């Protein structure tokens with residue numbers, strides 16, 4: 386198959402590209418940032434309709450994977466226009482170009498943020514969608530657009546609602562590198578490696594056993610395998626839908642720090658801070674639908690493995 390990976394230079398996108406290339410597919414990356422060597426990269430902003438039309442005139446893609454999005458909840462509250470502009474309006478431009486080029490299949494990076502504050506856990510796909518910040522709303526808006534575009538234009542899509550993407554390439558070639566970094570596991574490991582003094586823990590007074598927030602961490606390589614299964618599902622005639630991607634097991638911030646201490650042998654200093662705005666106490670996925678309908682079977686479900694791979698990446702890479 387010939388696939389376009391939009392946002393393929395980013396954290397999850399780059400793991401997707403590696404996964405698709407290893408499976409023998411033909412892959413082109415469209416991104417504003419460059420990819421690693423040996424990957425076909427087109428410098429392209431999906432807000433640019435003409436550039437998309439030119440690319441689609443040149444290459445006949447069987448499907449598009451769309452990872453290009455802003456992802457910081459706090460920033461989305463402070464600057465919602467940036468989020469609606471990029472995550473919604475630019476995605477609309479991409480969808481319009483796909484329809485013009487008669488590309489029928491899209492895999493979309495969505496988020497557990499579409500659910501907002503959970504009414505129950507684990508969260509299944511039927512849980513009410515009530516996002517509590519512009520980031521989550523931008524993802525839910527695109528999901529609704531995708532439902533309408535299937536009905537009206539026959540564009541088939543799968544939205545994958547990630548819980549907490551984490552870990553790094555087991556071969557050590559790829560990993561997480563956000564600027565600025567805001568995610569828990571890389572920040573803890575930066576404290577372990579000495580790139581940072583300490584990890585700041587947001588909130589010790591949640592209604593959880595140790596008072597810190599509980600999240601469902603899912604390995605980035607397992608996310609990549611779910612995307613490939615999702616495109617196979619569409620190519621086999623599957624209907625537009627959404628799946629949760631998580632392991633169904635929650636770990637507290639404190640538990641993640643303990644796991645990182647064991648994995649790294651480092652003390653890892655903790656600074657206690659107040660709650661971060663918009664953080665629900667507990668987010669855990671019921672991903673049984675992806676397991677049943679897609680046949681998804683995460684290979685790296687254990688927190689020790691996820692943290693171990695992320696530690697391999699933190700130690701190997703050239704920021705020191």
Ligand code: UDP
Nearest residue numbers: 567568569572585586587598600638661664
């Ligand atoms: N967190 C924390 N300190 C940090 C970053 C995150 O205590 O420096 C907590 C955060 O409050 C949340 C969990 O770690 O409960 C996971 O946060 P992250 O930003 O990694 O992912 P999110 O759950 O926001 O998607």
